[in-house]
Structure formats: structure tokens, C-alpha cells
Amino acid sequence: MESTYTFSYLTAQEMPELHQVFLKAFADYYVPIQLTEEQFKTKLKRESIDPAFCVAAFEATKMVGFILTGLGEFNGKPTAYNAGTGVLPEHRGHQLTRKMYAYLLPKLRQSGVEQCLLEVIQENEPAIKSYKAIGLTFTRALDCFRATKDELLLHGDEPDDIAILPVSKPDWNTYQHFWDVQPTWQNTPAAIKNTPDEKVILEARDTSHELVGYVVFLPKNGAVLQLAVMPDRRGRGIGKALLKEVMQQTIAPALMFINIDTAAVDFKAFLKRRHFNRFLGQYEMLMPLV
Missing domain, CATH: 3.40.630.30 (Gcn5-related N-acetyltransferase (GNAT))
Structure with a gap:
């Protein structure tokens, strides 16, 4: 029946x-x-x-x-x-x-x-x-990446003109100007603000104290929620220095980036150079109601 x-x-x-x-x-x-x-x-x-x-x-x-x-x-x-x-x-x-x-x-x-x-x-x-x-359609493809700490390739000289310091009040208005793509739902500023897990926000600033990069991560489980560097300051080791600090402060044995827009070609190339491996692909789907 x-x-x-x-x-x-x-x-x-x-x-x-x-x-x-x-x-x-x-x-x-x-x-x-x-x-x-x-x-x-x-x-x-x-x-x-x-x-x-x-x-x-x-x-x-x-x-x-x-x-x-x-x-x-x-x-x-x-x-x-x-x-x-x-x-x-x-x-x-x-x-x-x-x-x-x-x-x-x-x-x-x-x-x-x-x-x-x-x-x-x-x-x-x-x-x-x-x-x-139901009526949902694809809006973009997403990739998920993971690397254990001993797999990460973070060798090389640190930029000597950059200081990396924790902050308690994130400057989202400035951060979003560093984005190449929009974050997915779980990685938006609202989601980061809402999460009760311990979260760490680090900023990279140059000798004139200008903000040139930042990272947001959860040290307990190794999830990196956002990582971005000012577009005209890329390729100088700032992202790698931020990631190295994340690794040192993370308790978990591995770091993960969940739902990275496949359109972020340069960022995905950066992750692969650091020896992150893609372990899952997703589609984002959307349906207008009005």
C-alpha cells in the first residue's frame, strides 16, 4: 500500500x-x-x-x-x-x-x-x-580543497615588509574589494558573524599600515572561510604568509576550503601550488520566487 x-x-x-x-x-x-x-x-x-x-x-x-x-x-x-x-x-x-x-x-x-x-x-x-x-537552475560550479599540514608547500622567504596581526573587528567594507568572486552562503560575512565556533581573523599590513590581505579561519576544524589579497599586491608572498600563519594556529591536522567558485582561476591555481587537492565538486542552484 x-x-x-x-x-x-x-x-x-x-x-x-x-x-x-x-x-x-x-x-x-x-x-x-x-x-x-x-x-x-x-x-x-x-x-x-x-x-x-x-x-x-x-x-x-x-x-x-x-x-x-x-x-x-x-x-x-x-x-x-x-x-x-x-x-x-x-x-x-x-x-x-x-x-x-x-x-x-x-x-x-x-x-x-x-x-x-x-x-x-x-x-x-x-x-x-x-x-x-522544482525550478532551480545552475548558477555556478564550486570546488572544495583540502591539504594536510604535512602536505602543504609553504616554504620560501617571508615578505619582510608585511606584518600579520589578529583583529577583533573585521573591516568587511574593505575586504570585499579584494574579492574576485562572491562567497557562498556558508562563507558570507553574515555566516561568519553567526558561527559560534572560535574564529580567527588575521590581517596583513605593510609598513605604511595599509591593509593588503586578510584571512578568516576556524582553528578547531581547519576550515578557511575567506582568504584574499589586494589585487595589485598579489604574487609577493602575502597569501602564502597568511596561510602559513593559519597552519600554525590551527589545531586540526588539515586545512580546507569549501565551495570555491570555479571562476576564481587564479585563486585555485594558488591553492594547487600550495598542494591543496580538490576532493569534491558542487553546483550552486537558484530559483527566483518573484
């Missing part, structure tokens, strides 16, 4: 149950994702996930699928970010992703959200097919 599913929005009290369903849904994923309770709470905060906009699918009283929805701005527009879609293995094949979106979209439109955003692993053809059927 065909299963009957119902759908509803969640409350903060249901997030622990959602965490358990998340673990089961992603245990056999292309890249298995197993987050501790603390890591899951961190994800909720960093990605601005609002339980009242998270849809769950139920068979009777059992939660069998979900969409984690983050709310915020992206490229200047009110945006709903899909921070994770999961369906328990035994309930796949019932088009639950499409049905959950059909339940969610009217509420998003009524709330003034102008677009839906997500990332999907490039090899995940069933998910891509579902998202395209």
Missing part, C-alpha cells in the same frame, strides 16, 4: 529529533555527514536556519524527511537557503523533496523571500533532477 505522508513546519523543540533523522538520512550520502549534537547546533546558527521554515515529512508520527531552511540575504535579495535536504533510505522514491518544496514555497513567497538557493554535489544526479523539476 502506498505510504501516506503529511508535512509540517518544525519548532525549536523538535530540532533534536531532526538531528537524529539528519544522521540517518546522510549516513549513506556521497560524502557521509555525521555531525555531533554540538556541530549540528553550530550549523543551525551559522547558516541562519529557522525552524519555523524547516519542513518535515511524516509517516504517521515518524519524521522521515526534511528541508533545513536558512533565511537571510544573498546578493542583496531576501533568500531561503536549503542547508540540507534529507529523506530516510526506506522512504526515497516517493518524490518527498518535491512535495516538501510544494509545501514550503507558498510560505516563502508570503514572507517576502525572493529566491531559493542551495548547493548540490555534482554527482548527485537524483537530487539534481528533483531540484530542476
Whole structure:
């Protein structure tokens, strides 16, 4: 007999149950994702996930699928970010992703959200097919890079006219002028501000105290959220010096860059020269709601 599913929005009290369903849904994923309770709470905060906009699918009283929805701005527009879609293995094949979106979209439109955003692993053809059927289209391709500390190639002379110092108040207005591409949702200034994890921001300044580069990273897990150097000061070892400082201050055994726009050709070449390896590709997908 065909299963009957119902759908509803969640409350903060249901997030622990959602965490358990998340673990089961992603245990056999292309890249298995197993987050501790603390890591899951961190994800909720960093990605601005609002339980009242998270849809769950139920068979009777059992939660069998979900969409984690983050709310915020992206490229200047009110945006709903899909921070994770999961369906328990035994309930796949019932088009639950499409049905959950059909339940969610009217509420998003009524709330003034102008677009839906997500990332999907490039090899995940069933998910891509579902998202395209809903109306999402590719906006850009993304690469993820990783290197263990002993793999990193950071030898060579340090620039002697550059000082690298920690800062407590990031100057995002200046930083964004160093960007070649826009960061993805998890790496935006808003996400960095929201993350409860310990984060370190270092700035590189020259002898006249001019800001010429910066880096933002999480020393506990080795995630480098942003790294950029002033365009006309590149090729002088500033990026390498920043990365060397990141390595020295990071507790984790490896450094990672998640979701780097493939259009950032020079930056990807910089990472490869430092011996970072691409381990995953994703697509960013977007759907206008107005």
C-alpha cells in the first residue's frame, strides 16, 4: 500500500529529533555527514536556519524527511537557503523533496523571500533532477580543497615588509574589494558573524599600515572561510604568509576550503601550488520566487 505522508513546519523543540533523522538520512550520502549534537547546533546558527521554515515529512508520527531552511540575504535579495535536504533510505522514491518544496514555497513567497538557493554535489544526479523539476537552475560550479599540514608547500622567504596581526573587528567594507568572486552562503560575512565556533581573523599590513590581505579561519576544524589579497599586491608572498600563519594556529591536522567558485582561476591555481587537492565538486542552484 502506498505510504501516506503529511508535512509540517518544525519548532525549536523538535530540532533534536531532526538531528537524529539528519544522521540517518546522510549516513549513506556521497560524502557521509555525521555531525555531533554540538556541530549540528553550530550549523543551525551559522547558516541562519529557522525552524519555523524547516519542513518535515511524516509517516504517521515518524519524521522521515526534511528541508533545513536558512533565511537571510544573498546578493542583496531576501533568500531561503536549503542547508540540507534529507529523506530516510526506506522512504526515497516517493518524490518527498518535491512535495516538501510544494509545501514550503507558498510560505516563502508570503514572507517576502525572493529566491531559493542551495548547493548540490555534482554527482548527485537524483537530487539534481528533483531540484530542476522544482525550478532551480545552475548558477555556478564550486570546488572544495583540502591539504594536510604535512602536505602543504609553504616554504620560501617571508615578505619582510608585511606584518600579520589578529583583529577583533573585521573591516568587511574593505575586504570585499579584494574579492574576485562572491562567497557562498556558508562563507558570507553574515555566516561568519553567526558561527559560534572560535574564529580567527588575521590581517596583513605593510609598513605604511595599509591593509593588503586578510584571512578568516576556524582553528578547531581547519576550515578557511575567506582568504584574499589586494589585487595589485598579489604574487609577493602575502597569501602564502597568511596561510602559513593559519597552519600554525590551527589545531586540526588539515586545512580546507569549501565551495570555491570555479571562476576564481587564479585563486585555485594558488591553492594547487600550495598542494591543496580538490576532493569534491558542487553546483550552486537558484530559483527566483518573484
